[in-house]
Amino acid sequence: MQQRLQKLLAQAGLASRREAEKWIESGRVMLNGAVASIGMSADPAVDEIVVDGRPLPRAEQHRYLMLNKPVGYVTTMNDPEGRQTVRELVTALPERLYPVGRLDLTTEGLLLLTNDGDFAQQLAHPRHQIEKTYLVRVRGKVDYAMLRQLEVGVMLEDGMTAPARIDGVRSTGSHGWFNLTIREGRNRQVRRMCEAVGFPVSRLKRISYAFLTLGDLAEGQWRELTRDEVARLKKLAQRA
Ligand code: URA
Numbered sequence: 566m567q568q569r570l571q572k573l574l575a576q577a578g579l580a581s582r583r584e585a586e587k588w589i590e591s592g593r594v595m596l597n598g599a600v601a602s603i604g605m606s607a608d609p610a611v612d613e614i615v616v617d618g619r620p621l622p623r624a625e626q627h628r629y630l631m632l633n634k635p636v637g638y639v640t641t642m643n644d645p646e647g648r649q650t651v652r653e654l655v656t657a658l659p660e661r662l663y664p665v666g667r668l669d670l671t672t673e674g675l676l677l678l679t680n681d682g683d684f685a686q687q688l689a690h691p692r693h694q695i696e697k698t699y700l701v702r703v704r705g706k707v708d709y710a711m712l713r714q715l716e717v718g719v720m721l722e723d724g725m726t727a728p729a730r731i732d733g734v735r736s737t738g739s740h741g742w743f744n745l746t747i748r749e750g751r752n753r754q755v756r757r758m759c760e761a762v763g764f765p766v767s768r769l770k771r772i773s774y775a776f777l778t779l780g781d782l783a784e785g786q787w788r789e790l791t792r793d794e795v796a797r798l799k800k801l802a803q804r805a
Contacts, residue, residue, distance in 0.1 A: 566608055568607070568609075569606050570589055570605050570607055570614065573607060574614075574616065579616060590603060593616060596614055628658060629677070629678075629794075630677070630678050631675060632675075632676045632786075633676075633785065634654075635673055635785050637670065638654065639670055640664045640668050640669075640676065661680055663682055665678070665688050666688075669753060672769045672770070673768075673771075675778070687803070695775050696775060697748075697774050698744050699745050699755050699769055699772065700768075701743055701744070701764075701766060702740050702741070703741045703764035703765060704739065705740075705741065706736060707734055707743060707764070715731060716728060720761070721757050727749055729758070730746040731743050731745055775798065777798075
């Protein structure tokens with residue numbers, strides 16, 4: 566987007582707009598290799614702006630994306646133990662990215678990543694109670710009394726869980742499947758809840774986060790969120 570040079574210098578934190586205008590007038594600012602003059606506009610993503618011989622630091626553009634995390638990747642950008650990280654799946658992006666919350670090494674599915682640290686922190690804050698739905702596969706037959714317990718609340722070592730929602734219950738061979746929707750986000754919560762009622766989890770996939778679903782995003786692939794999706798998430802994150 567084209568903006569007045571003095572505004573771009575001010576946004577980069579170099580000077581006030583008025584001061585920046587003076588710099589432009591005195592020939593301290595170059596635009597694409599030529600001395601700039603008052604009234605010029607530029608697009609910092611495309612144009613080269615140099616002040617006193619030094620390139621203007623590029624304003625970091627905020628990026629918001631959704632990844633379909635495969636099993637076997639840690640939700641960090643850098644793992645001291647040398648395991649595969651989700652960063653390796655989004656190498657096309659140069660920016661530093663923060664995961665919004667976390668999925669276990671052996672959990673797959675929808676993970677949001679962004680370089681907007683405030684947004685990541687706000688969304689992950691428990692007070693926002695964002696709904697997350699997990700596809701759960703358990704060993705053995707699903708037992709309705711146990712499912713009911715998951716819905717009502719389960720006592721874990723860090724306290725009682727809030728009511729959850731169950732749907733899509735079905736069985737295939739020696740496994741049972743269901744969708745579990747929770748608003749909390751404690752460490753390993755779904756696995757611990759299921760274990761507590763006697764269901765050992767053999768596969769866990771997050772299939773939705775708030776209004777977002779994976780859609781046809783293949784495993785290991787990511788996509789940028791649309792402007793509308795980002796705006797809706799920001800609204801959720803700003804709720805008191
Ligand atoms: N609950 C879990 O147990 N693990 C996850 O990765 C996410 C939710």
